[in-house]
Amino acid sequence: MTTPRPDIPERTREKWQRMVDLISEIADVPATLIMRTLPPDHSVAVSSASPENPYVVGQSFTLHENLYCFGVLQNDGELVVEDAACDPRWSCNEDLEADEMGFYIGYPIKWPDGGVFGTICVLDRSRNEKALLFRKGLQEFCGVVEDDLAMLMEVERRKTVQQTLRETLASQEAKIERRTKALEEANIALRVLVDNVEERRKDAEQRVYDQIRELILPLVTKLRQLHSDEDVEAVYLDMISENLEGLSTIVSSDVAQALERLTPTETEIVQLILYGRTTKEIANVLSRETSTIDFHRNNIRQKLGLKRHQNLRQHLACLSH
Template identity: 60%
Template sequence: MSATTPMKPDVQTDRPPVSAQTLAKWQNVVDHISQIAQVPATLIMHTQAQRHDVCVTSGGAENPYSEGQSFQLHDKLYCFGVFENDGELCVPDAAHDPRWRDNTDMEYGMSFYVGLPLKWPDGGIFGTICMLDRRRNIQALSFRKGLRQFCRIVEDDLALLEEIERRKSIEARLQQELESREALIATRTQDLEDANTALRVLLQSVEASRNEVEDRIAQQIRGLVLPHIGRLRQLNGEDARALSHLDVIEANLKNITTAMTGKLAEALADLTPTEAEIVQLIVQGRSTKEIANTLSRGTSTVDFHRNNIRQKLGLTHRGKNLRQHLASLA
């Protein structure tokens, strides 16, 4: 880089700010350097584009630099030479150095300079750390290695600042993701609640429709069918078998819209037609003899079917009453 080439600014625009705690630490650093190297001024400079500002300055009455003091970065600043070298610049006596005899810091009489670049972890320039004096300082020249160590301390702090900022950014993204997921869960929960509400309304509507249909069927049975069964009972008043069948028909019609068609219907599905007929007569309270007369069968045949029914219904213990069990299913 030539002496007239302008300094390229740091390409990163989202560098983390230097915390007050870190600035306090750097203050101790520059004060220690000034004390050990016996120089009136030790500076940590911060470079942003073409601005070169005093970030931290050592204490002492002989130090002409103040915190926040700003310079325009150009080739007559010692720190410009640091950036040119991309490394240490050592000027033991600027008065005898043609390059630096008219540099800006000579306005303060600072003819002695040792400086190093300060960089972010990615190589971007933060600024410089430097020692200045009004005379050739042998003590400071011998402390150049020590200055490098303090330079590493400051750069470690810069790396720590970026790591803290990175973790904050990750934490913020995670928090944003968490809030987004919580919002999504809340939305889906509300959707499920709305769906459940709609389903309950639908089920209530279906139940109401079912009840309405059952009521209509029951009314039709009572108005259109049962009167004719009553008439048939009058016409067959002396036929016991016919009356028994009519009783079964009437009872089944009355229960056609009730829970009687539930468990008992399931039980009837596993029986033969004759067994199913016997079960319905048992539910009506008919005795074996009455069932035999109704079906024109012998009582032994009815007993045979009753035993088969008991086995199919799982009534293996003879002490359990078949009619009571069938009544519980109805």
Template identity: 55%
Template sequence: MFQSKPRIPNETLANWQRIVDLISRLTDVPASLVMQTDAPDHSVFVTSRGPENPYEVGRKFTLNERLYCYGVLKNDGELVVEDATCDPVWADNDDMEHGMRFYVGYPLKWPDGDVFGTICVLDRRRNRKALMFRDGLMEFARVIEADLQLLSEIEERKRLEAALQTALDQMEQRVEERTADLEEANTALRVLLNNVEMSRDEYDAKVLGQIKGLVLPHLGKLRSRLKADAAASAYLEIIDENLRAISASMSNRLTTMFETLTPSEQEIAQLIIHGQTTKDIARTLSREPSTVEFHRNNIRKKLGLQRSGQNLRSMLRSMQ
């Protein structure tokens, strides 16, 4: 079902004008008309051009039983009146004002079944040519209805395109709003994470400062006093190593981790960070690959990566 009836464009009107003019010439009638119905009005929409045609475009009639076209619409089909003066039903019809006693007409409909109007021919005499041309007149009616079909399809396509564009615009608006919401949420999340990171770093730095400033100096003094006690010295070394391990795990700085490495391990760690393989490092440092591999294993052990499967270079880069 089409939502609305489209306007008839000038190009289509020009085609219909040629049709009614051709019908008038072929049937030798003074009037060939396309009528438009907008109840209760029935008006001349297109009229053939000729000096004997009394019907002008825009002339309106009120639909009633004394109007030929009313009979077409009532029958929903062909109406033929060969001589109204001999037919009591049509003897006093409105078109007799102009002496139009001969009539042939057919309904015109929109593709959804609604009435557009009629196509008809009228004459002041019984017209044999027009009677024989009835099939042709019906075909011209189909041509006009085909135009109405095309216009309706174009109108429907425009309506659907407009609806689709509206839906796309609404979807785009929702996407923009959703994107803005996500960006705002991401910004808030980044701020939160930064605050958490800063708080964690501040806490770690505070604890590290306390360990280095308040604990490690006293361990040094204890170490010098407990040299003679082997068992006490061993426990002291364990405490010292554990404190340094805790300090290393709490610091996110590569320099802090490097403090736990030997000079050779530091050198190799820097080359690993820059993407060099064991063979590359061996060539660079003029050492055996087995020696480089030994130091790599020690670095992994100090970072707690034994049997973890984690990439050593990735870990070192994450600590930068």
């Protein structure tokens, strides 16, 4: 992620202003400048408030080889010109011709990523021994400016990251909202589907029950009348009748699980117990001894986990509801 170059805030400009004023006082020079480079322009960003300083903030120059600061940027380092009038390289520069500024010391100012911000420099109309001795001090002030630029870049980077995070968060929230809405719509559709299935199931059960009641139970009633004197056949007819009537209801999962653990004979005995038959009646229906029925009842109790004080018929009745 490339961090954009921030504008220099007023508070930082005020700090730099105090700094260049101090440099001019210490080095005893009429002009201390912080220059901003935005090729092809090179303009005054901060200028010392010295009474003999001819440079004003906003004053702009076009970069070319006869400009002192061009030499700084070309060297990518220090430039010292003690007397431009005696130096063929600088004898035709603008500062000497316009304001007789023949003495110059300058250093490049860079952004933390290595890009050029501009220069910091001092100028005088004659060779200045104090300024020459203050070269390391000027480099230190250059470092202060670069530290400020690094801090501004970091602040800008964090703002960019925060903005990116806010945009990402907003995007995720919008995505979650869309998905939530889609899930709500899917849930509504699912509830409608489940309701329709349940309604159809009830309709199907009702049709089965109606057909049993209208077509089969009348025949069972007639069979019961024909065999009313035969006890065993009557018992089985009663069981058939009650089982058919029970087809319209859902057998509970507890009853289903209990019957899975029983043998076919035990299952038959459970049904007879639920119909209220005594041990003697069950033995008569199944053509077994009562002791055999008692044996099966004990097995049933064990498989259902019943204790001695628990009633088998009541337990079976509870399971079936």
